[in-house]
Amino acid sequence: MKVPLLAFNDKGIYCQQADVYLDPWQPVKNAIITHGHADHSRWGHQNYITHHTNVPIIRHRLGEINVTGIAWNETFVINNVKFSLHPAGHIIGSSQIRVEHKGEVWVFTGDYKTEDDGISVPYEVVKCDTFITECTFGLPAFNWIPQAEVSSQINNWWAENKAEGKTSILFGYSLGKAQRLLKYLDTDIGTIYTHGAIENMTNVLRPLVDFPPTTLVTRETKKEDLLGNIVLAPPSAHGSTWIRKMTPFVTGSASGWMAFRGARRRRAVDKGFVLSDHCDWYSLLDCIKATGAEKIICTHGYTDIFSKYLRELGYDARTEKTQYEGETADSEGVEPENTAIENEA
Structure with missing residues (x-):
């Protein structure tokens, strides 16, 4: 049985071929981090890789950690698996993670938005076969004004x-x-x-x-x-x-x-x-179409409703449970009182 390029387990999103996790929620040896919010960048990993503008953010939040900063579109290889970071537009330093192995390409968005906020590097479309997307605001009722x-x-x-x-x-x-x-x-x-x-x-x-x-x-x-x-x-x-x-x-x-x-x-x-650092319903659909992906994995938000709609459109769409919070209706994320460990969304 073929091992998927990325799999969801009790620690996070795992790439077995490279022995690395993407935004893990339990301590691991090697972690690639999309951005600095507390539900995506957690304390306790041995090695962190993230975009270089996110390095001061997570060091401020997590203290002295072993972290490597990477530039946009810079390819780094771990055990023959190619990784690169691409702008997600969510907050300063937020990335999508592109993973390629033997001609197969997956993209994990973390959290993202398409509107240029003037402070984050704007979202970049990354072509892929499988697209792992949040759907925090995955309902037609969400349609942001400029x-x-x-x-x-x-x-x-x-x-x-x-x-x-x-x-x-x-x-x-x-x-x-x-x-x-x-x-x-x-x-x-x-x-x-x-x-x-x-x-x-x-x-x-x-x-x-x-x-x-x-x-x-x-x-x-x-x-x-x-x-x-x-x-x-x-x-x-x-x-x-x-x-x-x-x-x-x-x-x-x-x-x-x-x-x-x-x-x-x-x-x-x-x-x-009404101001969000996430995509609205229409931006989510536009982004998915632009990637050219046939397989879509919905991670957090209105996962069931959104994935069902995607299947009606002809996508091979499913959901996966994670410990990412994004913006929640009650708290819009997790913000600990300790100002040395700060969060979003």
């Missing part, structure tokens, strides 16, 4: 809150979403303040991206200093004593889940902005 429109909504909301003498608190994950929001905030409106988790991660990324200046919220920061300004904070800060000291304030959340009715109410925020 990023520029969302940015205008956020800046207008901030300006309105300022006119009312209130602080704007905008929730976004410390790696990825926060930097995307920060890049397009209008500093003519006021000052951008940050929670420590976001400030620390943004400082890691400043050598790579021209971000606006930010001011860290400290114990010495007075609520009078914040009035009319905006505070970027991780969702874990919602309802904390840290945030209650900022009254009067208005809260907002940027997430793909804000496309669902009731999501804003469930998260107990005043305003929701």
